[in-house]
Amino acid sequence: GAGVSQTPSNKVTEKGKxxxxxxxxxxxxxxxxxxRQSLGQGPEFLIYFQGTxxxxxxxxxxxxxxxxxxxxxxxxxxxxxxxxxxxxVYLCASSFIWGGxxxxxxxxxLTVL
Amino acid sequence: xxxxMQIPQYQHVQEGEDFTxxxxxxxxxxxxxxxxxxxxxHPVFLIQLVKSGEVKKQKxxxxxxxxxxxxxxxxxxxxxxxxxGTYFCAGAMNYGGSQGNLIFxxxxxxxxxx
Numbered sequence: 001g002a003g004v005s006q007t008p009s010n011k012v013t014e015k016g017k018x019x020x021x022x023x024x025x026x027x028x029x030x031x032x033x034x035x036r037q038s039l040g041q042g043p044e045f046l047i048y049f050q051g052t053x054x055x056x057x058x059x060x061x062x063x064x065x066x067x068x069x070x071x072x073x074x075x076x077x078x079x080x081x082x083x084x085x086x087x088x089v090y091l092c093a094s095s096f097i098w099g100g101x102x103x104x105x106x107x108x109x110l111t112v113l
Numbered sequence: 114x115x116x117x118m119q120i121p122q123y124q125h126v127q128e129g130e131d132f133t134x135x136x137x138x139x140x141x142x143x144x145x146x147x148x149x150x151x152x153x154x155h156p157v158f159l160i161q162l163v164k165s166g167e168v169k170k171q172k173x174x175x176x177x178x179x180x181x182x183x184x185x186x187x188x189x190x191x192x193x194x195x196x197x198g199t200y201f202c203a204g205a206m207n208y209g210g211s212q213g214n215l216i217f218x219x220x221x222x223x224x225x226x227x
Contacts, residue, residue, distance in 0.1 A: 035217075042119075042201050042217035043156065056214060091155060099205060101146070102215065104155040 004105035006092050012111045013082055021077040021108045025094030032075050033102065034067055035091040043091055049075060050098060082112045117204045119218030127226050132189040134221035136202035143207040145178055145185045146215065151198040159187075159200075182207075194225050 005024040013019055025032050031050055035043035045059040049069045057067070064082075069075040079086055089109050093102040118137045126132050136145065144163040148156035160169055162178035162185060169176045175188045185204075189196055199220040206213035 033215075040219075042203075042219045045214050045216065048214060059214070099144070101158040101161065102148075102156070102203075103158070106155050 004092055004094055004103050006090075006105035006108050008108055009106060010109045010111075012113065014113050015082060015084060017082050017112075019079045019082055019110060021079075021090050021092075021110070023075045023077070023092030023094075023105060025073065025075070025092070026103055027073075029094035029096050029103070030072070031095045031098045031100070032069060033093045033095075034075070034077050035093065035104075037089045037091055037107070038087075046077070048098075055098075079110075082110075084112045086110060087112045117202060117216045117218040119202055119221055121221055122219065123222050123224075125224045125226065126192050128194060129191050132192050132196070132223055134187050134200050134202075134223075136185045136187075136204070136218055138183050138204045138206075138216075140183070141207045142182050143205040143213070145182075145205070146203045147176060147185075147187055148201045148203060148217075149198050150201065150220070154198075156201060189223075192223070192225050194227055197223060197225050199223070 007022045033048045034046040037043045047057040047067050048055050052072045064080045067077045089107040091107045093104045095102050120135050146161045147159040150156045160176050165182050166180045167178040173190045177186045199222045201217050201220045203215040203217045
């Protein structure tokens with residue numbers, strides 16, 4: 001595709017519900033990243049994939065958060081038992097190589113009521 | 114954990130004035146990247162600095178990487194209203210020669226009064 005695509009663009013859910021956020025990276029980009037951005041803050045690293053495997057998931061806040069990239073392209077970030085503190089914009093980015101320029105998607109805005 | 118500090122948090126300038134934002138890391142960086150995020154938008158890559166003491170220019174923007182690879186700056190000459198947005202530095206930590214993840218600063222929000 002022309003750019004990184006993220007769906008949904010907006011998600012409103014209730015506390016305790018399960019949420020999935022999808023990211024479709026730029027074709028040919030092997031590295032895929034998930035960041036979380038709260039209002040007035042910089043993007044906070046969550047997890048990074050090189051191919052199908054999670055190369056570094058040290059940024060995931062707790063075990064309610066999980067991400068997969070089964071075929072080395074599309075990735076899904078999964079959040080169980082959502083809490084109000086999970087409300088943020090979840091940004092996905094991809095790069096041609098690890099350490100290269102990040103291309104960000106428009107983000108998925110998650111609101112937990 | 115590792116942090117990248119960025120100052121100032123906000124900067125209000127008159128159009129035509131210069132603007133500078135500073136980025137500091139407590140640890141040596143492998144490289145540093147700069148991004149711009151327009152209001153309501155997503156971060157967009159501006160530049161990457163890799164070498165100690167490196168200086169790069171893009172039209173009115175000048176980027177510097179410190180000699181110790183722990184600090185960086187972005188300077189905009191003669192700001193225009195199109196420069197409005199938040200500027201983030203993102204440092205790649207150096208783990209014994211291996212590059213770590215990109216850690217973003219909190220950003221400097223620039224507003225330009227016409």
